[in-house]
Amino acid sequence: MAVDAHGTAGGGAGGPRFTADVRWSGRTAVVAVAGELDHDTAEPLREAMSEALRQGAERIVVDCGRLDFCDSTGLNILLRGRLEARESGSSVELAALRPTVARMFDITGAKGVFTVYAELRDALTDQERP
Numbered sequence: 001m002a003v004d005a006h007g008t009a010g011g012g013a014g015g016p017r018f019t020a021d022v023r024w025s026g027r028t029a030v031v032a033v034a035g036e037l038d039h040d041t042a043e044p045l046r047e048a049m050s051e052a053l054r055q056g057a058e059r060i061v062v063d064c065g066r067l068d069f070c071d072s073t074g075l076n077i078l079l080r081g082r083l084e085a086r087e088s089g090s091s092v093e094l095a096a097l098r099p100t101v102a103r104m105f106d107i108t109g110a111k112g113v114f115t116v117y118a119e120l121r122d123a124l125t126d127q128e129r130p
Contacts, residue, residue, distance in 0.1 A: 016041075018038075018042075019034045019035060025124050028061055028124065029048075032065075036068055037070045037077075045074065050084075053084060053088055053090060061117075062092065092114065095120040096120055
């Protein structure tokens with residue numbers, strides 16, 4: 001069975017600036033991200049998505065409910081992860097985009113290439129439909 005994972009980046013005395021935690025719901029890897037996703041903090045997300053694919057995830061749902069900021073580096077990791085997932089017969093989907101992050105996805109047009117759910121529970125409920 002797949003294991004849960006946790007990665008952090010940046011920070012100092014106040015704690016990490018970004019975290020990426022992976023948990024599993026069946027064959028779906030839920031990557032919960034929190035904080036500020038940028039050039040300096042992106043590695044935990046890249047690692048979490050790659051590890052989920054190595055462990056055979058049928059879907060990767062990125063839970064953005066606690067993501068405060070995402071720059072072009074974070075967007076590129078998500079887009080590359082989506083392509084890698086497609087090559088392996090998987091998918092990358094997004095859930096719970098906060099307004100500032102959703103705006104960046106809207107402006108760049110990237111929102112149109114992902115399946116986006118209003119809430120994480122919607123994404124997990126969708127996997128249970130026949």
